[in-house]
Amino acid sequence: MPAVNYRPDGDVVVLQIDNPPVNALSLAVREGLTDGLRRAAADTAVKAIVVAGARGSFAAGADINEIASGLVLKSPITREIQAQMEATPKPIVAAIEGAALGGGLELALACHWRIAANGAKVGLPEVKLGLIPGAGGTQRFTRLTGPEAALEAITSGAHLPAPRALELGVVDALADDVVGEAVRFARRVVQEKRPLRIASDVAERITGVNPEVFAAFRKKIEPKARGQLAPWRIIDSIEAACMRPKEEAFRLEREYFNECRDSPQREALVHVFFAEREARKIPDVPADVEPLAVRRVAVVGAGTMGGGIAMCFANAGIPVSLLDVTREALDRGLGAIRKNYAASVARGSLTQQRMDEALSLIRGVTEYEALVDADIIIEAVFEDLQVKKEVFANFERVAAAHAILATNTSSLDIDAIAATTSRPEKVVGTHFFSPANVMRLLENVRGTRTSPQTIATVMALGKTLGKVPVLAGNCDGFIGNRMLQFYGAEAEFLLEEGATPEQIDGVIESFGFAMGPLAVRDLAGNDVGYLIRKSRKLPPDERRSPLLQRLVEQGRLGQKTGKGFYRYEGRTRIADPEVLELIEGVSRELGIERREIDDREILERLLHPLVNEGARIVDEGIALRASDIDVVYVNGYGFPAYKGGPMYWAERAGLTHVVETMRRLAPSHGARWRPAPLLERLAASGQGWKGAQ
Numbered sequence: 001m002p003a004v005n006y007r008p009d010g011d012v013v014v015l016q017i018d019n020p021p022v023n024a025l026s027l028a029v030r031e032g033l034t035d036g037l038r039r040a041a042a043d044t045a046v047k048a049i050v051v052a053g054a055r056g057s058f059a060a061g062a063d064i065n066e067i068a069s070g071l072v073l074k075s076p077i078t079r080e081i082q083a084q085m086e087a088t089p090k091p092i093v094a095a096i097e098g099a100a101l102g103g104g105l106e107l108a109l110a111c112h113w114r115i116a117a118n119g120a121k122v123g124l125p126e127v128k129l130g131l132i133p134g135a136g137g138t139q140r141f142t143r144l145t146g147p148e149a150a151l152e153a154i155t156s157g158a159h160l161p162a163p164r165a166l167e168l169g170v171v172d173a174l175a176d177d178v179v180g181e182a183v184r185f186a187r188r189v190v191q192e193k194r195p196l197r198i199a200s201d202v203a204e205r206i207t208g209v210n211p212e213v214f215a216a217f218r219k220k221i222e223p224k225a226r227g228q229l230a231p232w233r234i235i236d237s238i239e240a241a242c243m244r245p246k247e248e249a250f251r252l253e254r255e256y257f258n259e260c261r262d263s264p265q266r267e268a269l270v271h272v273f274f275a276e277r278e279a280r281k282i283p284d285v286p287a288d289v290e291p292l293a294v295r296r297v298a299v300v301g302a303g304t305m306g307g308g309i310a311m312c313f314a315n316a317g318i319p320v321s322l323l324d325v326t327r328e329a330l331d332r333g334l335g336a337i338r339k340n341y342a343a344s345v346a347r348g349s350l351t352q353q354r355m356d357e358a359l360s361l362i363r364g365v366t367e368y369e370a371l372v373d374a375d376i377i378i379e380a381v382f383e384d385l386q387v388k389k390e391v392f393a394n395f396e397r398v399a400a401a402h403a404i405l406a407t408n409t410s411s412l413d414i415d416a417i418a419a420t421t422s423r424p425e426k427v428v429g430t431h432f433f434s435p436a437n438v439m440r441l442l443e444n445v446r447g448t449r450t451s452p453q454t455i456a457t458v459m460a461l462g463k464t465l466g467k468v469p470v471l472a473g474n475c476d477g478f479i480g481n482r483m484l485q486f487y488g489a490e491a492e493f494l495l496e497e498g499a500t501p502e503q504i505d506g507v508i509e510s511f512g513f514a515m516g517p518l519a520v521r522d523l524a525g526n527d528v529g530y531l532i533r534k535s536r537k538l539p540p541d542e543r544r545s546p547l548l549q550r551l552v553e554q555g556r557l558g559q560k561t562g563k564g565f566y567r568y569e570g571r572t573r574i575a576d577p578e579v580l581e582l583i584e585g586v587s588r589e590l591g592i593e594r595r596e597i598d599d600r601e602i603l604e605r606l607l608h609p610l611v612n613e614g615a616r617i618v619d620e621g622i623a624l625r626a627s628d629i630d631v632v633y634v635n636g637y638g639f640p641a642y643k644g645g646p647m648y649w650a651e652r653a654g655l656t657h658v659v660e661t662m663r664r665l666a667p668s669h670g671a672r673w674r675p676a677p678l679l680e681r682l683a684a685s686g687q688g689w690k691g692a693q
Contacts, residue, residue, distance in 0.1 A: 004032025059104030125157035134257030268644030302333025308436030441636035512640025626689035
């Protein structure tokens with residue numbers, strides 16, 4: 001079958017891209033477009049050309065496998081096809097259905113006009129792969145929309161709905177029958193003898209732009225884009241579109257693209273892209289297992305987490321019953337949901353209509369009997385095993401026979417919870433991350449008897465909710481929190497030995513995290529961390545630093561009390577001499593001689609224990625693959641995506657370095673800190689994580 005169909009429609013030819021599943025611009029597509037354009041241009045009976053996509057989608061971008069190779073693409077490349085389009089004297093109209101993303105949108109931008117279906121989406125998401133648009137995307141988009149809109153859209157990689165794209169000038173009209181309307185539009189252009197509109201020549205919105213626009217935007221994105229390459233090169237390229245001659249601006253875009261393509265950041269982000277897709281594959285769940293249809297959902301617990309989970313389902317168009325046993329708690333939870341939606345409307349990220357639609361799908365209830373029609377019930381109550389068992393006993397009483405019973409626990413034993421029911425095969429962990437309506441990770445946790453259908457259902461549900469689902473095995477803390485305990489503990493040991501809170505957090509934030517470990521503690525509440533710590537037992541050869549307990553005893557609970565590891569003015573953290581005195585006092589009590597600790601040692605001592613425990617988790621089968629751990633940490637714990645996740649980062653740096661760090665720490669820290677056997681084997685053999693499969 002050809003990758004591009006040549007379909008005459010009277011005096012108009014439709015070139016239809018047909019490259020399932022997403023019409024990626026592979027070499028076969030590019031060759032087909034080149035041949036089709038040449039044939040249509042040479043045929044005197046053809047007066048105009050429409051470029052469209054098969055199966056309800058235009059083109060979702062370049063072939064990701066070609067990008068992953070890092071090699072120069074084979075000719076014809078997209079830029080050559082665009083030049084061919086712009087040199088064609090016959091009108092070319094893009095008929096955009098479904099998605100026109102990345103290279104797909106760049107192709108459409110080289111057409112003379114663009115007609116989009118009402119439900120279509122367009123965008124240039126290359127930044128998410130550590131790239132910038134390399135086929136004139138920053139240039140043509142900016143010329144059509146102006147720099148302000150281009151800066152926002154391209155540095156975020158946002159998918160723009162068709163109505164917004166029309167407002168910005170990216171598309172020229174909307175239609176229901178988009179291919180039919182594109183053909184009719186092309187005929188009108190011919191009949192009216194309209195001059196061809198070449199986007200790369202449009203200049204109205206880039207003339208007389210104030211350079212301060214770019215300086216202000218650089219300042220605006222600094223907190224989020226710190227350490228990354230692609231966002232800054234996107235700004236440089238858009239600035240060039242407005243400030244440099246056309247030929248020079250296009251040349252600079254290509255140079256910036258090549259720089260990003262050859263960057264380790266691009267390799268890391270492509271790794272994350274493929275890892276997220278691989279995480280959906282569960283080897284022992286056959287592909288023919290049909291997920292349960294989820295038409296109605298119930299969430300128990302109307303606190304911050306429960307309310308956020310309810311919003312996830314409402315946002316996906318799924319009716320949800322939110323239960324709390326007291327009307328006061330329920331009303332407080334529903335009020336918080338309304339406030340969250342209203343804030344989104346005020347920011348302009350949500351319309352009032354979408355807010356009203358979502359709220360109409362959330363029903364507050366106070367009786368368990370109201371959950372009888374739910375296909376899945378998710379418990380989101382206090383993180384206490386006995387409390388959760390009591391809730392599941394109520395599920396046993398009222399839930400429909402087919403219903404899945406899920407717990408939002410972040411660390412508790414799934415099998416112990418399942419034991420309270422007569423249907424352990426229906427019990428599963430669905431660990432949402434806070435705030436649940438924002439965070440992308442969904443850590444699903446299988447119990448010993450969780451059925452394949454239950455697993456298939458919650459993995460599919462993650463996709464429905466727009467989450468990134470990962471399956472974990474059942475153990476204390478599962479994947480993410482089991483590893484995190486070593487990270488937090490080592491931060492406190494470093495404080496005892498001579499580091500300061502601002503040095504530790506500064507090292508981690510310079511690495512690419514939004515917040516360091518101690519700032520995160522203050523944000524979450526040191527009292528909360530202390531309670532969790534007290535519930536966990538340590539092996540006899542390990543100890544805990546007394547620092548956290550001392551802070552709590554002195555009322556230094558974090559941001560909520562205005563002081564923790566730092567002093568706070570609003571949310572601004574300030575180094576506090578009183579904390580340093582407290583730390584130095586603990587060092588003296590423990591007989592630890594404080595010393596200067598360099599930044600590299602801090603980074604390795606914080607991150608290498610994460611990797612070491614990750615290796616144990618892979619070896620035990622708690623994580624199916626090392627890349628699943630990367631997905632968890634990038635999407636749930638703030639590990640910088642452009643570093644690829646902890647396991648990828650460590651492999652690139654050399655697993656032997658992790659082994660060396662753990663050998664140094666184990667004598668003073670305990671047996672759990674020894675190098676993981678799998679890590680030692682892979683380091684000795686020179687193999688990466690693929691050797692663990």
